[in-house]
Amino acid sequence: AQSVTQPDIHITVSEGASLELRCNYSYGATPYLFWYVQSPGQGLQLLLKYFSGDTLVQGIKGFEAEFKRSQSSFNLRKPSVHWSDAAEYFCAVGAGSDFGNEKLTFGTGTRLTIIP
């Protein structure tokens, strides 16, 4: 069974500082990995995805993530955060074309607070 762990429930970062949100996954085969962002009371917006190839992927809003198979990790980074980045961030894993297993499994999320 696939699973995702986001070890940080809440992170506070100063505006302009760098950010790294941690994500560890468990899946027996090659995973499909995603980061989503959720503003209060809203749905989820896809930030970036990893399917294969280059392990450093670029997303929207200046975010990037690096897939490290040896560490089963897919950490999200941003070099300089903006106040508008305050939100809940979810890491998710999917089984790709594994027939009969099309669901996404999400972590419990990391709440990001930005201070001036």
Added chain:
Amino acid sequence: DAGVTQSPTHLIKTRGQQVTLRCSPKSGHDTVSWYQQALGQGPQFIFQYYEEEERQRGNFPDRFSGHQFPNYSSELNVNALLLGDSALYLCASSFGTGAYEQYFGPGTRLTVT
């Protein structure tokens, strides 16, 4: 290009009642997945519909059922509502089978009293 739309936005029901939530997928998408997001939690997979059939189901009781129409829109039905069913219900659409990127709607906030 319209994204995923859901209706209603908010809903208040009483224990034991039944509820129907609706979802229209993003243009060009033919697969709809439903997720339940309890307060402070990540979304939990309920089921997925493709070609008007349920393809996969998460760990939810039979009180949760769904349907997909020929135009790819979908409904989620919950019978015999419990207080614990209070949550944000998210619909996600994608193209084809496989757990590729899914695009989410704004959700329906269900409150059971």
